[in-house]
Ligand SMILES: Cc1cc2nc3c(=O)[nH]c(=O)nc-3n(C[C@H](O)[C@H](O)[C@H](O)COP(=O)(O)OP(=O)(O)OC[C@H]3O[C@@H](n4cnc5c(N)ncnc54)[C@H](O)[C@@H]3O)c2cc1C
């Protein structure tokens with residue numbers, strides 16, 4: 011099967027407009043005869059469900075949490091980008107487009123990214139109209155801040171809780187439609203299989219997580235907005251329930267899986283503290299606007315700090331190495347995430363780490379507190395030489411910007427970040443790979459769409475900050491509602507689809523069989539036992555830096571672990587009711603396949619780009635070395651039974667508007 | 677640390693349920709409370725027992741999924757945190773810890789420590805929104821300036837995570853703090869004004885229909901709220917409700 015990305019003709023800036031002018035529209039009266047299933051109620055699924063319902067379609071929405079408001083998007087902290095140029099600092103649609111393609115290390119699809127930049131400013135208008143309380147300046151206008159990888163302030167935010175506020179906006183739009191009966195919401199339901207009839211996606215099989223019942227749901231199209239698969243690493247910044255199951259099930263039914271090895275490692279997370287750890291906590295990247303990152307310049311100081319003989323504040327300015335400012339003078343602490351993460355790892359590997367395990371660097375606010383304090387003293391005509399006063403005023407300002415993040419850090423680490431620098435280390439955060447989609451956001455299965463983090467399309471090899479929220483909402487509010495109409499136009503006379511069809515029976519049986527196998531297994535180890543083992547292989551051999559040898563080992567180790575899992579996993583309780591261990595077992599089974607494909611993808615890509623760093627391919631200065639000649643393509647894998655048998659399809663990436671150059675942030 | 681756990685066990689909504697005692701060892705002060713329960717569950721599974729069901733997802737204090745009534749307090753002994761942010765350093769070696777679900781007539785138990793909080797969703801369906809179409813044709817955001825104090829106050833109200841601690845902790849099982857937070861958010865913003873009258877009437881009616889109790893101003897909700905949602909919001913909602921009743 012050849013991949014057709016269906017990119018419209020014409021100049022990049024006109025493609026989306028021309029496209030919208032020429033697609034098939036569905037008359038509002040006919041939309042009432044069409045059903046759409048939306049799996050997921052995060053920013054992508056929630057905004058899509060609300061908009062499709064408002065257009066008149068019958069929407070059936072699903073999430074595994076007890077309320078759509080709790081989707082993982084709620085945890086996003088820092089902000090959302092939009093090309094509004096409210097600051098007059100030179101932002102534009104083109105610049106956002108350019109930064110995003112460059113930030114993705116030239117591995118994203120130009121046409122999609124341009125469309126994203128075009129609709130970005132609508133997103134802000136939409137959310138503000140919904141009553142989302144984004145940050146304001148004293149004059150009453152919206153405020154912005156800057157984020158890693160760019161030189162303009164284009165990020166809109168609501169303190170450190172931007173994702174929460176945006177999701178509550180989408181949730182409120184959903185509520186309006188649920189109240190009107192246009193969305194039928196299925197909380198605590200997990201989609202476990204896709205139903206295909208005559209080659210088209212026509213429904214799903216879901217498990218009611220409270221009763222354990224296996225349910226059939228039909229529709230004229232199925233939209234997957236199930237989020238990312240970072241939890242394949244066990245430890246990540248994702249919510250505990252985030253999983254790959256929906257995306258993986260459609261992959262097994264024919265949807266190609268693109269660029270699985272593109273994972274973002276986020277530089278500013280709270281370091282691992284012990285074996286019992288269940289997840290990692292992100293500290294928003296916005297902290298890098300004011301925080302300076304450093305390690306001790308001398309090995310003996312680093313050692314003394316690790317042993318508790320010295321404190322960070324004991325080290326004079328001259329004894330500190332602000333390694334990002336040193337290596338990347340133009341961007342400094344605001345280099346993109348992959349660059350910042352690798353630089354931190356490099357210093358820690360060289361022995362300069364500052365926590366007990368040697369896997370942490372400092373994020374220091376002392377300079378910002380002084381700077382803000384002095385400014386405030388000046389404005390209030392107070393004594394600029396009173397250092398206690400300056401510290402007090404500066405602390406207040408830092409608190410108003412990042413207070414909840416500082417509190418979060420304090421609760422976890424039990425140390426006050428206002429007086430001693432935070433310790434941070436990179437962690438798995440976001441996945442740029444996902445189901446392959448064309449310009450219409452449709453997968454290789456007709457009628458099965460994929461939006462938000464679950465698709466691959468907009469971020470290339472490295473997602474910049476504040477761009478995932480933008481993509482989720484762009485897909486859901488503004489893109490899918492057009493493209494799905496074009497697809498559904500021929501189906502208006504079809505009528506409801508019966509769930510008695512043999513395809514539903516068959517799909518249901520396969521789910522029941524899978525569950526029965528788990529319940530009957532007389533194994534000895536818990537699901538977490540296997541998940542942790544998988545996570546360790548992934549982090550050690552498929553993590554921040556990869557090499558051929560490690561990847562080959564990972565592939566065979568994961569295959570062996572998968573075999574052991576099916577033989578030896580123990581799932582207590584019954585499948586007839588609420589059973590969280592069973593939920594986990596089903597998810598980890600899919601991670602155990604995805605993990606192998608992930609490693610296989612990383613192995614075949616003989617280059618380094620963005621978040622994919624192959625140790626064999628680096629510049630003399632240790633930066634990622636791309637190979638555009640041979641690898642300027644999307645790697646889309648077709649399922650053939652086992653991950654090892656997956657077949658590679660290539661979508662060539664053609665750059666007509668942006669010249670490919672070595673990324674430099676110096 | 678060695679601990680005694682007294683945990684509420686209940687098979688399903690129909691079952692009567694009871695407190696059961698367990699002993700646990702090897703708990704470290706750095707663990708979060710939920711990680712302690714993970715360790716407990718792992719031991720249960722390995723010894724052929726039934727792991728205890730509890731709700732959680734983000735484990736960083738923002739999704740509102742975790743609940744738990746710990747030693748008689750919603751989200752446990754620490755202030756301003758959710759259960760997932762509570763750490764074992766708040767407890768001492770040898771302590772006995774009582775763990776119960778968030779109890780309220782409007783929050784039926786699903787299993788063990790998991791309750792059904794969808795009554796909160798239904799209150800939102802009744803009016804927790806601004807009726808704006810998601811068409812992409814809304815006016816430029818900066819044409820609606822909002823005074824910074826109002827925007828910040830609206831944000832503070834909007835930070836409610838819908839956890840239900842306020843209900844669980846209230847002797848009347850009142851949902852006033854939760855509903856007031858949403859009503860306040862919109863009452864403070866120009867976008868929310870158009871529908872203000874209907875919104876507060878509809879949401880309060882739904883709140884009553886769901887079987888939540890009345891507010892008698894004891895203020896326990898504010899004390900236990902992990903997000904510091906203040907009682908001022910209840911006062912604001914009462915004002916909104918009163919003026920809406922007169923108009924409506
Ligand atoms: C801590 C953190 C901070 C972040 N900060 C930022 C930021 O500042 N800016 C930014 O742009 N991005 C940020 N991100 C990334 C961003 O939050 C996510 O990429 C984005 O929210 C994903 O949205 P989504 O709608 O695709 O998926 P999600 O929000 O993950 O939603 C997935 C939905 O699918 C449902 N689901 C999944 N599987 C199934 C199934 N099998 N059956 C039924 N339902 C299912 C879930 O219940 C849920 O409703 C952050 C991420 C993290 C982890």
Ligand code: SF4
Nearest residue numbers: 836837839840842901
């Ligand atoms: S008001 Fe506070 S306690 Fe009540 S639901 Fe909201 S966050 Fe939880």
Ligand code: FES
Nearest residue numbers: 733735740742760
């Ligand atoms: S698990 Fe999300 S708030 Fe506790």
